[in-house]
Amino acid sequence: MSAAPLAAAAGGLVLPSTARAAASDYRVRMRERPLEPVSYTYPSAIAGLANELPAAPLVQEVLRNADREAVANPGGWAKPTRLTYSFGWDPSTKDGTTREWYPQGVSTSYDAYQGPLPGTNTDADKRAVLVSWYAKGASLGKGARVTFVDVTAPSRPRYRHVLLVEPKKSAGEPYDFSPVNVHAGGIAWYGTRLYLADTRGGLRVFNIDQMFQVSTGGAAARWCGYHAGDKKYYALGYRYVLPQSRAYDNAGAPLRFSQVAVDRTTPQPSIVVSEWRPHSQNGKAVRWYMNPETSSITSEEAVEERRIGIANVQGAVSVNGTYYFSVSDGTTRRGRLYRRPRGNARDPYGYLSIGPEDLSYDGDRDGIWGLGEHPRKRHVYVVGR
Template sequence: MKQRGRHRRRRRGQALRATLAGTALALTAAATLISTSQATGGNSPGGLTELRAGAAAPQLRLREHLLPRSALDTLSGTMGGNVGVEGVLDDTDHAMRDTAGCSDSERSALPVEPAATRAYCWDRADARTSAWRPRSVTTSGDADVTGQWGTRRVILAGWTHRGGQAAPADRGKAFARVAFVDATDPDALRYRWVLLVAPRAGGKDFTAVRAGLGGMVWYQDKLIVTAAHGAGLLVFDMHRVLRAGVDSAAVGRTAGGYSAAGYRYVMPAVGSYEMEGGACTRAGAVPCFGSLSLDRTTAPASLVATEATVGRADRTRVWRYPFSTALYRTGLRADAEGRVDAVEAYTTKGTGVSGVVSHRPAGAREARWYVGRPSGSGGGHGSLWRQNGRGAQAATCTADQSHACWGLGPGALSYWPQTGELWTLTGTAARRVLYAVPLSSVDDSVD
């Protein structure tokens, strides 16, 4: 399970510096920043309250389950071998539109303050479909300390199927797909869809995975995503991406080979993490997973998670699990019995959290937690709060004196340390944008 050495090659410094350069985008929203607030009331989530380790551990403990290597090898062998990330990126078939190509409606979904320095809109069919919703993002900045996978910069965006709004033939499928975006050239992003599946019949067949994709983290050669309804985590191996040779509506083995509902590529799950305390309940003792992100400023690197809550909840838990440092495996750090314990946990008064990132600047005594929240009224811009144990801060907008300065319908967050950018996406149909904001700009807007 080691990461291959070829994925640690660095690009030339000149190319990397070019990708760091960004020009602030012109926004169409009317509100502008007039001040920042050390928030103590209103819709402020307040400071983080630490949970005692002894009390939090049983509720947050995971149990690891790995699929047999033989089943995974059988599926790879019968489908012609693994094509990996490179095989997908060599076969992209969708182009993303840059800011100039986005519509006024799409640009209006961008943050008011701080401004995005990079933004892209999806293929027009993907931008408008009501059957699918973009929810999460992770990058090769998570995957490797070089910020690249091999020679490429890559963005992964997780979309979930909204079966109730799809055509009758598609209802109830609840598929999950990931856009593999080649971002090597920041002026010409292209992508290809990959369907998430689960092996069955000893690796002789597969079925579609039901995953919520509210959160997604790519660390070394593993992709960890939230399962359906936040009930645990699913694990995928980035080397094990397979090609389906039959183009049909079926999913799995057919008379002519393997089909994936019209998708050319599939990625089979290799394992899962389930809450040891039993089924999760929203605002209950055992939390359901909401979103995920990676924090490389801890030792070892850690998976940061937030709880999915309902409207009646008055708090949200945020916590972290350590990644393994063993040479023989990648994934979360599990003991001999497959148990994974959280190493840090807090509660925040904010509910409906859409994304969270933890990052400790060099020389700082504690981490800063960046928490994204949707509009309280629905349909409006969200807010982005920077929290610690002493309080919370967010930019204040001039139009209504609120903190609704973040993107419209905000999704999960991901920090790309090599570029200093905070990446996220919006999920509203016809107003879907993938964008980046420098984390330094976020800090400047609240300091």
């Protein structure tokens, strides 16, 4: 695929004159079962869980049952350039301060549907933001979660955490699941599927319409999966779980799947994977086309690769051929937003929050969503383009 030239290099940010078709350099391979030998597939295990658990809830149900209240447009923080909207996590919880969970990825219902959530009932036209987190410290081993935030009424955002799980089945045992222990550095919500960056593995995929409700009493806080003692399913206290349905393994040239974002401005919708390289400007942004009918990647081979030319990139998104990159600058200084090909290759396009992470473009706002990861600096926000 031919691509428009990038901006000329300047100030040490060396960029190629063109992006190039990746041929078979960067590839992914889809699989529907774990890497170890097993007798089940992810879809078959999910079908087995469906026979044991309440009917899978829709995204609208999770939003309707949001149990935490975010704070719209809070003050008292180092705000990004061109800020148009923001929210902070519920102050009555530890979401904004905990060192056991760190937010990383962001995607929205615009990524998924190029507008609000579909439907004809009273929950139609909802707009949602999804944020991924990974467990750390005392919660290490508790996997990764995704937060569903209802921003339909921007002044009253509400949200709920959902645990990501890997379904499984052992011979003679009930269908089960366990936490998904990945960094969750980026997410891309496209159609009915949620793509999760698995740094060295590739992309894990979750069918957004295959969530399950589990028990929240008894052993809920300490157990994940089937509990033989009372024959119930628990999820470390979470009410909903979202099981993995497939994966796209890193099958070509070595690539760090650090972040992932949807691009609906290409002739065919696509996703862009970008690399975090803390001491190198040689990180790549690599693109695959998507199938709008199945929400899947169309082929193994990537259709474009670009050398980023900036170190320490935490998030990347492409809009009408222009790339935007978030770059962190420690725990006390605001991060920076770079724009290519327009803009000076040496200077940032503006500032982001302290500790910026993943990016996501919202065409309804013509803005870019971002977020901060550090305790007490965890705002989710939109900046204008």
